[in-house]
Amino acid sequence: MAEQEHSMDKPRVKVPAKVTRGEPFEVKALVSHKMESGQRQDEKTGAKIPRKILNRFVCTLDGVEILRATLHPAVSANPYLSFYASAEQSGEMKFEWTDDDGSTLSARARIEVEP
Amino acid sequence: MKPILEERPVDISRRALLERALLAAGLWAPLRALAGDADNGTTAAVAKVLAGRPAAGEGLKFSTPAIAENGNTVPISVEVEGRFSAERYVKAIHIFAEENPAPEVISFQFSPASGRAKVATRVRLAKTQRVVALAEWSDGRVLEAINEIKVTIGGCGG
Numbered sequence: 001m002a003e004q005e006h007s008m009d010k011p012r013v014k015v016p017a018k019v020t021r022g023e024p025f026e027v028k029a030l031v032s033h034k035m036e037s038g039q040r041q042d043e044k045t046g047a048k049i050p051r052k053i054l055n056r057f058v059c060t061l062d063g064v065e066i067l068r069a070t071l072h073p074a075v076s077a078n079p080y081l082s083f084y085a086s087a088e089q090s091g092e093m094k095f096e097w098t099d100d101d102g103s104t105l106s107a108r109a110r111i112e113v114e115p
Numbered sequence: 116m117k118p119i120l121e122e123r124p125v126d127i128s129r130r131a132l133l134e135r136a137l138l139a140a141g142l143w144a145p146l147r148a149l150a151g152d153a154d155n156g157t158t159a160a161v162a163k164v165l166a167g168r169p170a171a172g173e174g175l176k177f178s179t180p181a182i183a184e185n186g187n188t189v190p191i192s193v194e195v196e197g198r199f200s201a202e203r204y205v206k207a208i209h210i211f212a213e214e215n216p217a218p219e220v221i222s223f224q225f226s227p228a229s230g231r232a233k234v235a236t237r238v239r240l241a242k243t244q245r246v247v248a249l250a251e252w253s254d255g256r257v258l259e260a261i262n263e264i265k266v267t268i269g270g271c272g273g
Contacts, residue, residue: 024198024230037239039216066228074212074220076188076237076270083223086199086230 011107013095015085018112024084027059029095031105037073054079054105056098061111062091087113157211157218157247161259164209164249170259177248177260183240186270192235195250195258199225205232206251214244239270 014028031054038051057069057079066085085093090113096106176194183189195205204227210220220238232250240246243265250258 022230026233037216061228064228065226067226068224070219070222070224072217072219072221074215074217074239076239080235080237082192082233082235084229084231084233086228 011095011097011105013093013107013109015093015109015111018114019087021088021113022086024086025111027083027085027093029057029059029081029107030078031097032078033097033099033105035071035073035075035077035079039073052100054097054099057081058096058098059083059085060094061085061087063094066093087111089113155212155214155216155218157213160209160211160218161247161249164251165257168255168257170249170257172259175248175250175258175260177246177262179246179262179264182265182267184267186240186242186266186268188237188270189240189264189266190235190237191246191248192233193248193250193260194234195232195252197231199227199230199232201227202253204229204253206253208232208234208251209249210238211247211249212238212240212244213247215239215241220246240264240266242266242269 011029011031016025019025033054034052035054036049036052038048040049041047042049051073053071053073053075055071057071059066059068067083069081071079090111093109093111094106095108096104098104174196176196178192178194180189191210193208193210195208199205205225207225208223210222211218212220221236223234225232243263245261245263248260
């Protein structure tokens with residue numbers, strides 16, 4: 001199946017170019033982030049390095065929530081998520097990650113539902 | 116993107132079933148303590164999701180490597196059998212690690228528009244341990260699978 005690669009800032013998302021109405025399709029999302037766990041110590045000072053992770057991920061299709069994830073420090077650096085979505089009509093998928101500091105990263109991808 | 120490590124779907128083991136029975140009877144936590152296992156909170160976290168409901172061992176495919184050479188990035192995937200409908204869908208999947216600094220790893224919340232519950236990610240494991248996957252259907256049914264993952268070089272630490 002042909003897939004489109006969308007790139008916007010750091011996040012990368014992959015969805016099929018065309019999907020079948022109501023048929024679940026795989027979505028892959030990858031973003032660069034250290035996911036500092038809060039467990040590590042500074043090698044020189046011995047001080048604990050504060051936690052700083054992406055703690056939330058939300059995927060919507062034309063504003064309707066498809067999937068949400070709560071990430072903890074045990075999620076690896078550069079978090080990778082794969083999941084499924086289904087669509088009744090063509091639209092825009094939005095992907096948003098929220099950092100512990102409140103900032104967000106986002107990506108978008110257009111999906112076309114085959115007639 | 117593809118996990119390089121061997122994947123191994125594992126259904127709930129007889130030992131896990133026994134443990135859950137003991138847990139339900141309030142006996143499991145003391146047994147764990149006797150065995151020298153330090154409970155990082157997984158027992159309580161699992162009990163909170165179950166909320167007194169029994170967990171079924173079938174219908175949930177939890178794929179993990181038998182051996183993870185690098186505990187910093189261990190590929191895992193969870194699949195719940197069955198398609199969603201507007202009325203009946205998987206509400207959530209939770210992953211807990213029994214011997215990490217904290218039990219919670221990741222939780223997914225689905226909607227009917229997810230279509231199906233099949234997720235994959237990469238996680239950190241501090242050492243060799245058991246990892247628990249729980250899935251909650253919207254009708255209240257809960258599924259559980261527990262996999263042991265041997266970790267050669269632990270993640271999480273400094």
